[in-house]
Amino acid sequence: xxxxxxxxxxxxxxxxxxxxxxxxxxxxxxxxxxxxxxxxxxxxxxxxxxxxxxxxxxxxxxxxxxxxxxxxxxxxxxxxxxxxxxxxxxxxxxxxxxxxxxxxxxxxxxxxxxxxxxxxxxxxxxxxxxxxxxxxxxxxxxxxxxxxxxxxxxxxxxxxxxxxxxxxxxxxxxxxxxxxxxxxxxxxxxxxxxxxxxxxxxxxxxxxxxxxxxxxxxxxxxxxxxxxxxxxxxxxxxxxxxxxxxxxxxxxxxxxxxxxxxxxxxxxxxxxxxxxxxxxxxxxxxxxxxxxxxxxxxxxxxxxxxxxxxxxxxxxxxxxxxxxxxxxxxxxxxxxxxxxxxxxxxxxxxxxxxxxxxxxxxxxxxxxxxxxxxxxxxxxxxxxxxxxxxxxxxxxxxxxxxxxxxxxxxxxxxxxxxxxxxxxxxxxxxxxxxxxxxxxxxxxxxxxxxxxxxxxxxxxxxxxxxxxxxxxxxxxxxxxxxxxxxxxxxxxxxxxxxxxxxxxxxxxxxxxxxxxxxxxxxxxxxxxxxxxxxxxxxxxxxxxxxxxxxxxxxxxxxxxxxxxxxxxxxx
Numbered sequence: 001x002x003x004x005x006x007x008x009x010x011x012x013x014x015x016x017x018x019x020x021x022x023x024x025x026x027x028x029x030x031x032x033x034x035x036x037x038x039x040x041x042x043x044x045x046x047x048x049x050x051x052x053x054x055x056x057x058x059x060x061x062x063x064x065x066x067x068x069x070x071x072x073x074x075x076x077x078x079x080x081x082x083x084x085x086x087x088x089x090x091x092x093x094x095x096x097x098x099x100x101x102x103x104x105x106x107x108x109x110x111x112x113x114x115x116x117x118x119x120x121x122x123x124x125x126x127x128x129x130x131x132x133x134x135x136x137x138x139x140x141x142x143x144x145x146x147x148x149x150x151x152x153x154x155x156x157x158x159x160x161x162x163x164x165x166x167x168x169x170x171x172x173x174x175x176x177x178x179x180x181x182x183x184x185x186x187x188x189x190x191x192x193x194x195x196x197x198x199x200x201x202x203x204x205x206x207x208x209x210x211x212x213x214x215x216x217x218x219x220x221x222x223x224x225x226x227x228x229x230x231x232x233x234x235x236x237x238x239x240x241x242x243x244x245x246x247x248x249x250x251x252x253x254x255x256x257x258x259x260x261x262x263x264x265x266x267x268x269x270x271x272x273x274x275x276x277x278x279x280x281x282x283x284x285x286x287x288x289x290x291x292x293x294x295x296x297x298x299x300x301x302x303x304x305x306x307x308x309x310x311x312x313x314x315x316x317x318x319x320x321x322x323x324x325x326x327x328x329x330x331x332x333x334x335x336x337x338x339x340x341x342x343x344x345x346x347x348x349x350x351x352x353x354x355x356x357x358x359x360x361x362x363x364x365x366x367x368x369x370x371x372x373x374x375x376x377x378x379x380x381x382x383x384x385x386x387x388x389x390x391x392x393x394x395x396x397x398x399x400x401x402x403x404x405x406x407x408x409x410x411x412x413x414x415x416x417x418x419x420x421x422x423x424x425x426x427x428x429x430x431x432x433x434x435x436x437x438x439x440x441x442x443x444x445x446x447x448x449x450x451x452x453x454x455x456x457x458x459x460x461x462x463x464x465x466x467x468x469x470x471x472x473x474x475x476x477x478x479x480x481x482x483x484x485x486x487x488x489x490x491x492x493x494x495x496x497x498x499x500x501x502x503x504x505x506x507x508x509x510x511x512x513x514x515x516x517x518x519x520x521x522x523x524x525x526x527x528x529x530x531x532x533x534x535x536x537x538x539x540x541x542x543x544x545x546x547x548x549x550x551x552x553x554x555x556x557x558x559x560x561x562x563x564x565x566x567x568x569x570x571x
Contacts, residue, residue, distance in 0.1 A: 052103045074104060209336060223260055
């Protein structure tokens, strides 16, 4: 072998080649990533479907500037069009697009009625979009925009499962995101006959719970994309009010939603209204009748109908004579044994819900309008028994007795409030508290005008305080009458509690956990305070009441649907 070796040993050559290959691969990856994100700035973000460009918002409304500017992206698709052959089916992810999508305008709302003297329907079936708002903060030196890990709030709107959208004036979340320091995501999903009616009993291909499946898909989109907007996918709070609150509790009982959120806030959730199989069959048949279609119409046939006709017929059947008097609402999630394996209340009782901290509560005057429904005492008494007997005819009299027989107007209003909201909410809170951190509240604050009218803290009134925008309320002309300082104090207190929960998984230390037997409940009013076991006698009266299976007290309906044999068949 010569003194000079022209080539390195074989093993050295191999090692050097590997190092060179790794170096080149790393440079290629870096170049690819640089090219992939070359367009990124504070309002231009790459999602799994393509680029989106938002805007910087400085005004809450033309007459009111924001406390601090925010960045917003409107109408981002998370799901594909649900029209035609995809109606009543599981949602599909949004298709990819080329270029940069302009997301400065809100997307279309889900098809829904417009409450006016006409029968106009608004929206389209291509409605699976979401809106994102985050603080307009300067990035740390040397870091790219939107690289923080801010807490995330995913909001599900209310509207009786029939109306509403992600961008209702109150729910746009500009001030909420600014004050809470969060990435706020509000979601559109299917509604009414297209989202909350199980039509499988008609035959043909159909998903039992299109709206709930939409919500799961939206949460999956957030998991996969929210980091690009500066949100932490491992710190997601699911939040909703009214029907949206019921959606939150329902998703806590949906196995497919496991791990997609880490905290939950349910405000005024009518979780007892979940549809039984009998209810879904009843209303699916009613829809076919309202559309004047043959009795053998299937889900496949309904796919060929105009969506506006479906929504319009679905709206008209809401007022079917007498059914609302039996707590038989035509739209709600359905226990299908698959996506929703069991009634959410039953899931909480069995410990089958997701193990996340829960903040939950109701307003003291949710259904205070009920005191004006019946002029005669006897009518109120009959209506009270009729309402409750639909679920549990045996326990209904004892519950009504706890409200003085619902003789007075105020007692009847309280009974209606508790049947729809408070009683099922307390049931859920009690069961969740047995295993996981739970905090219960009651919202009592009402401006002077509402107190004078005898309405008090009506349904959804707390949203003005949580979102920090009393001017967006539909009854703002009433809420602004009175001392503005009181409104501001309640708003500041509630926002501080919500902020602590969203950021750390628990409200402030002055709000103790909800546990039996103390059942300590935060009362939000001008002077916030803690009450132990509020309305305990009424709570105990509801304990034996079965609120899981509608129709027990409606044998004639069950027989019509084939759930009970005729008398002559028994034996």
